[in-house]
Amino acid sequence: MLAATAAGLLIVAAVHAFAGVPSLTGSGLVGAALRLAVPVGLAALGALWSERAGVTNLGLEGMMILGTWSAAWVGASHGVWPAVLAGAAGGAIGGLVHAVATVTFGVDQVISGVAINLLTPGLVRYLSTINWEGLPEAGATQSPPVRGAIGTFTVPVLAGGHVGGRRSPDLLGAVERRDWFAVSDAAGLLRGLVAEISWFTLFAVVLFALSWLILWRTPFGLRLRFIGENPGAADSLGVAVYRTKYIAVVVSGALAGLGGAFLVTVASGLYREGQTAGRGYIGLAAMIFGNWRPGGTAAGALLFGYSDALQLRQSGAVRGLILAAGLAFLAIGVLLLRRRRRASAVSLAAGAAAIAWFGLLHQVPTQLVYATPYAVTLIVLVASARRLRMPAADGIPYRRGVIDL
Structure with a gap:
């Protein structure tokens, strides 16, 4: 590597x-790529949880939409961090619907996921009309602004910022501006990873690490992955197959909902109809690229975030x-x-x-x-x-x- x-x-x-x-490694481009990778990465991580338990989740896009609307609904009156929790709850509700349909009633998993993706835009349009129609700066396709903002941090000395009220040196920025072959490119790449990073981005990184720890280093994770390989054998050994599948799919929906909450609280500050723009599907592709593993999934999300940042430049x-x-x-x-x-x-x-x-x-x-x-x-x-x-x-x-x- x-x-x-x-x-x-x-x-x-x-x-x-x-x-x-x-330059393809400018700190501004890399920082934008990191921000754009977060919602894709959270959706991909949700797909990883679900599919490791043997349940295909094509409804990630719809669960992200539920997360965006729920985050905006709560955030407009209670602030950004309650909005984040509401986004996770909205996505989890979508995951629960998918689990009931596929795990309990045996509905085809592809059909259930596609149905969620088709129904959620109409549902949130109806909810938006009820709650925001006639409000200033809001309506059937847009929410009021979310109260507050999730802050950012910059690593002192490496990328600037302030220490003790004084301006900190920006060593990586100085090297990047020198335009030295390869060295300045490396400095720009590193600076984009440590300058003006949203706390939500750091939270997403923690979720990736925590998912790896749970799925690959705990008895529960071993049972979950065992179910994804051979549920009959797992059931014969006393593993609670149905309960574990439920947990995995609900967590999957919650993570996708968090991706939607990021779009509302960090990327735009409000809900807009269609703002997920297919990121749930791209998240599924990132998870497949990562070979159903957290590290590869994160790399796939960063790749797609980088390509998205390029088209914005x-x-x-x-x-x-x-x-x-x-x-x-x-x-x-x-x-x-x-x-x-x-x-x-x-x-x-x-x-x-x-x-x-x-x-x-x-x-x-x-x-x-x-x-x-x-x-x-x-x-x-x-x-x-x-x-x-x-x-x-x-x-x-x-x-x-x-x-x-």
């Missing part, structure tokens, strides 16, 4: 230095990403040349095509800029499909005493 990180840093530094495109950054991807494909093709010649040939061809596209494309069309996060989602899923291993019982309904042939 360290070698891959160093190689990637050298590639983006070379793209910035020699191709005349904006400028078309030149997206053009630079195309060149960086081409160079990365060439490097992978060279590494695989002796061991896997077919994969090497495909990678080399993809790299050559990307570099040729970069040369021909002097300005990226606006439509392609906006489509960057979704294009990255598809490309990453296709590239990582062969190394994935989902839980063996994921998506398979379980009935005690019934053998599914």
